[in-house]
Amino acid sequence: MHLGVFEVAGPQVGGTLSWSHPTSDSLHYRDPDHWVAVAQLLEAAGFDFLFFADGYGYPSRDGDLPAAAARDGLNFSGIDPMLLIPVLARETSRIGFVVTSSTGIDHPVAMARRFATLDHLTGGRIGWNVVTGASQDTIAQLFGHTAMVAHDTRYEMAEEFLDLCLQLWEGCWEDGALREDKAAGVYADPDRLHRIEHAGAHYSTSGYFTVPPSPQRTPVLFQAGSSARGREFAAGNAECIFVQGTSLPHTAANVTDLRARAGAAGRDPESIVVLVGATVTVGTTHEEALAKRAEFEAMQTDEVAAIIYAGNTGIDLLALDPDRPLSQITDDAGADPRVGQMGQSNIDRFRRPDGTTPLVREVLAELRGRGTRGFTVVGDAVEVADQLEEIMDATGVDGFLLEAIFSPADHHAFCELVVPELQRRGRLLREEDRSAGSGSLRERLGDGTSAHLSPDHPGARHVPLARV
Incomplete structure (x- = not known):
């Protein structure tokens, strides 16, 4: 069972109200020590990654910010989580970090440079959740766009954006191009550098990518689009896909569809890690868990x-x-x-x-009480483990993206109560039982054999012949 935690660098997550509850400490989101403690907790429990949703937008009604959104902190206010990641990487050694970044705002060169830098600074533990945008009407206004870009056009742009990033990460520097040989006085071998030339419908570039190859070269690619166009994009490009947890049959159908689309795109369908969102409320007893959930629902x-x-x-x-x-x-x-x-x-x-x-x-x-969250799971440790196993077995997902209601209290409760039960059942590996080679996020989520893109990924076509 793969596990990640869904967070935002803001007051609360998941399209619900929870920050004002006495057990929630999410108002500390501007304090790096808050996130260091969360990352260290999850790493010790064997989680694969900490995920940060992000975006520039906010709720809008009649073209303006609703007073209630500001008053209640509803998807309003937050900081850039990408800047937290080097701090968290410094204080951890194994857990991965995934951050959302939209293809619709920056140029691919700028995005590629940031993620290559993060992959260096984390030692190969970074992932990119590729999105085409959220709250697009407010983003259009914020960035001075004359109109909101249409849904399918955004995916068309995203295809080209990602492909250009892959050219930069995979195609510019051959293995061995970076020499850093003091004795010979050679920093980089010019014969192993390749100029990137791209003139597309939406983006153009001509020149060399200045960041040397990072441990993974390409960050692990995540995607969460559930529309038909989003599923097509995810199946063709993503290595880890989030699906919405609406019902068991609906989720199972989505998983089947994604794997079929991946196979049609020439990829190994089983190599894609599919996760579903789950909000877990666990207590030492069934009654305690129900009481916690009732307190949350009363706020909505x-x-x-x-x-x-x-x-x-x-x-x-x-x-x-x-x-x-x-x-x-x-x-x-x-x-x-x-x-x-x-x-x-x-x-x-x-x-x-x-x-x-x-x-x-x-x-x-x-x-x-649910907002944009996935499955709702409530009970004691055994009941929660039973429900998580049932969801996996019925849908074919590979694990969960946990969405806390009271953060980080819910993370502590899950790690203390549910993790030992999942380990006892063999669903979750203890850190000491993981292979020594799983240093990168891609190895951790995959078969542990390589930190680089698989040969059947479309980005592999940009690898220079000398590297093949």
Whole structure:
């Protein structure tokens, strides 16, 4: 069972309200020591990585920040988690770090340089969660864009963006190009450097990538798009994919679809690590866990759910007829043109197999207390382990991305109560039982044989012939 933890460098995660609860310490997000303690806790427990979601956007209603979003800290306020990672790497030795960064804002050269630097500074423990953007309407305003880029166009741009990054990481420096030979006075072998020339539909570059090859060369590529276009992009490029945990059959279908698409793209379907989100509330007894969960649910309201949903999808549920289906967002004349261009996965999650959608009041009821989170798991250690095993066995996922409600208290409870039970069942390796060669994040998540991209990954085609 692969395990990661989903966090943000902000007041709270998951599209819910929790920072003001007495057991939550998430307001310490600006303190590096807070994150060092979390990273060290997870590393000691055998987690594979600490994941930071990130973005420039925030919830928007009628083109402005809702007062309630500021008042309640709902996906509003935060710092850049990428700058935390060197600090955390310095205080740990094995756990990986994954950070979200959008393809729609910077140039690929700038992105490639940052991640190559992070891979050096972490000793090969960095991953990139590739996204095409979130809260795209507010981002367009913040960055002075004349209009929000359409959903499928963003993925078209992302394909080219990522491909150019791969050219830079894999294609510029041959193995052995970096000499650093003081006696010979040779820093780099010019015959083993290759100029990158790219003139595409959206990006262009001509020149050399200045960062020498890092331990992984390419960071481990993560992706979480659940729309049809997002799944196509993920299956073709991602090494670790997050799927939404809506129901066991729906999740199983998504996993099957992703692996089939990967196979059609010429990749080994089983080499892709598929994780699903899970919010685990565990107690020493079943009753204690239920009480914790009840305290959390009592903090949630329809307004909280609606603000988060509007920020992600552009849809204000409270402005809709609660007794009509969600499909009214496209059925009615004069529908908002942003619908379908933002957060498509959080629209599709409410689309039934027959194409119908639930009533808006039913959507709000599901979002209230759940937000954008995955499966809800509540119980004592044995009950939680049973439920996690059931989800894995029923869906074919390889593990979980844990989404705390009260951070970091939930992380401590999971590590103290659930981790020993999973280890006892053989679902989770103890750190001392891991192979000595699993120093990179790619080795940790894969078969432990290589820190570099697999030969069937599309990025491998950029490797110079001298390296093949």
